[in-house]
Amino acid sequence: xxxxxxxxxxxxxxxLVLVLLLWVLIISKPSDGQVARSPLLGQPAxxxxxxxxxxxxFDLQRRKGSWVVLNFFNSTCVPCINEHHLLVDFxxxxxxxxxxxxxxxxxxxxxxxxxxxxxxxxxxxxAKLKDDNGAIAVAFGVARxxxxxxxxxxxxxxxxxxxxxxxxxxEAQLDKLRAEFSS
Amino acid sequence: xxxxxxxxxxxxxxxCLLLAFGATRSGGPLTQQDRIDLVTSHLACPTCSGExxxxxxxxxxxxxxxxxxxxxxxGIRTDDEIISYIEQRFGSQVLLVPRSTGLDSLVWSLPVAxxxxxxxxxxxxxxxxxxxxxxxxxxxxxxxxxxxxxxxSQDDEG
Numbered sequence: 339x340x341x342x343x344x345x346x347x348x349x350x351x352x353x354l355v356l357v358l359l360l361w362v363l364i365i366s367k368p369s370d371g372q373v374a375r376s377p378l379l380g381q382p383a384x385x386x387x388x389x390x391x392x393x394x395x396f397d398l399q400r401r402k403g404s405w406v407v408l409n410f411f412n413s414t415c416v417p418c419i420n421e422h423h424l425l426v427d428f429x430x431x432x433x434x435x436x437x438x439x440x441x442x443x444x445x446x447x448x449x450x451x452x453x454x455x456x457x458x459x460x461x462x463x464x465a466k467l468k469d470d471n472g473a474i475a476v477a478f479g480v481a482r483x484x485x486x487x488x489x490x491x492x493x494x495x496x497x498x499x500x501x502x503x504x505x506x507x508x509e510a511q512l513d514k515l516r517a518e519f520s521s
Numbered sequence: 522x523x524x525x526x527x528x529x530x531x532x533x534x535x536x537c538l539l540l541a542f543g544a545t546r547s548g549g550p551l552t553q554q555d556r557i558d559l560v561t562s563h564l565a566c567p568t569c570s571g572e573x574x575x576x577x578x579x580x581x582x583x584x585x586x587x588x589x590x591x592x593x594x595x596g597i598r599t600d601d602e603i604i605s606y607i608e609q610r611f612g613s614q615v616l617l618v619p620r621s622t623g624l625d626s627l628v629w630s631l632p633v634a635x636x637x638x639x640x641x642x643x644x645x646x647x648x649x650x651x652x653x654x655x656x657x658x659x660x661x662x663x664x665x666x667x668x669x670x671x672x673x674s675q676d677d678e679g
Contacts, residue, residue, distance in 0.1 A: 377609045447580040472584020473591070479610030481567035481581040 373511065374500040376479060383489045384477035390465045391450040396442075399493070405439035405512065406489040410480045411466075412448045413456040417502035418484045424503050426461045431509065437520065439488070439512060444469050446483045488512060490519050556593045560600050561586050564607055565617045573617055585611075 378384070383406075386398035398406065409425060411418045425441065432438035443466040445453050453466055469475055478487060486508060488497035496515050499507065551559065558575060564585060566577035574582045574589075585607060592603050608615055619625040658666075 377612070447584075471587045471591075472580065473588055475581070476584050476588040476607070476610060479612070481611065 372500055373507075374498045376495070376498045378478065378495045379498065381495055383487075383493050383495050384474075386467070386474050386477070388467045388469065388474065390467055391445065391453055392465075394465065396465065396467055398489070401440060401489075402493050403491050405437070405491060405516070407439045407441045407508070407512075408467075408478075408487045408489070409441065409443050410446050410475060410478075410483045410485045410487075411443045411453075412446045412483045413452045414448070415483050419456075419460075421484060421503040422456075422460050422462065424505055424508070428508050429462065429464055437516065440464075442467055444474050446475055446480070447472065488515060490515065492519075494519075553590075553593050556600060557586070557590050560589050560593070560603050563604055563617055564589075565615050567611050567615055 383398060386396065388396050390396055407428075413419075429441045432441065441464045443453075443462075443464065445466055445468055450468070457463075457466070467474070475481075478485070482500075484502060486497075486499040486503060487495060488508075488511070490496045496519065497511050499511070561575040562573050564574040566572045566574050566579050566582040567585075568579045568581045569577050572579075572582070574585045577583075589603055589607070592598050592606070598606065604616070613620070613625065616625075619628040621629055
């Protein structure tokens with residue numbers, strides 16, 4: 339008699355756990371374009387010393403004083419292609435702002451020629467940084483592109499967005515950060 | 522009987538000694554490539570499932586391998602520090618061997634705790650079963666047996 343009750347209790351608990359798991363799966367949002375956590379948030383940005391695909395030197399340390407947006411990109415990645423027009427709009431908006439952010443593309447596992455072709459077809463005249471051995475991606479913990487990072491004028495990492503950007507997300511987040519952290 | 526027991530005891534002692542020797546034996550100084558292989562075999566490829574950075578050919582794994590090689594070559598960090606550097610960037614899911622501190626330590630301690638509890642329960646059950654004495658028949662049992670025997674003897678006479 340006692341074991342009968344025990345079986346009922348155990349099976350009810352298992353059923354409840356399964357229902358809860360199913361519920362979590364149903365309500366969880368897709369991971370695209372999400373503001374993501376990172377141990378680097380609030381920390382000094384990793385050092386980036388590289389060159390652009392046009393062989394211009396780049397040192398992230400020297401960009402202090404400006405908001406910097408880094409977009410990790412590959413010309414064959416579909417979410418990167420999909421979000422590109424949003425980045426063009428973002429760059430245009432920031433160009434008209436006195437305190438506008440500087441946008442940089444970090445080329446991830448792609449050839450300079452393919453990146454040049456992509457930008458000449460789709461627009462976007464900001465600098466594209468070489469990351470031939472993936473050192474920049476590893477320094478930021480980027481495993482999949484696209485990823486977008488925001489660094490404040492003090493050189494501290496403030497935002498990480500994983501996956502494809504949604505319309506207005508970057509602008510809204512940057513405005514919020516400017517209000518919070520601009521001195 | 523006593524000799525047999527001492528042989529088993531000696532064998533157990535030998536096994537323990539060999540295990541202790543194997544666990545503490547130093548493999549000698551490692552080359553840079555050995556260190557790179559060792560570190561990358563402790564790291565999970567962040568874009569694959571179940572593959573280490575050491576075996577994976579994914580671009581993210583290759584980038585991590587290059588960074589590990591660079592840091593080993595620079596000689597400024599120990600193996601543990603390099604693993605921590607990668608963990609700080611990619612999160613603890615990049616560790617193939619969970620840490621023995623914090624919540625991760627449950628991975629190590631829970632199986633041992635479950636094993637100890639299971640063994641204790643088994644031992645206590647065996648002890649309980651072993652200590653059970655044969656029950657003495659009650660007066661009713663004796664009456665039943667007597668009746669049954671009487672019936673059998675009557676049948677035999679009939």
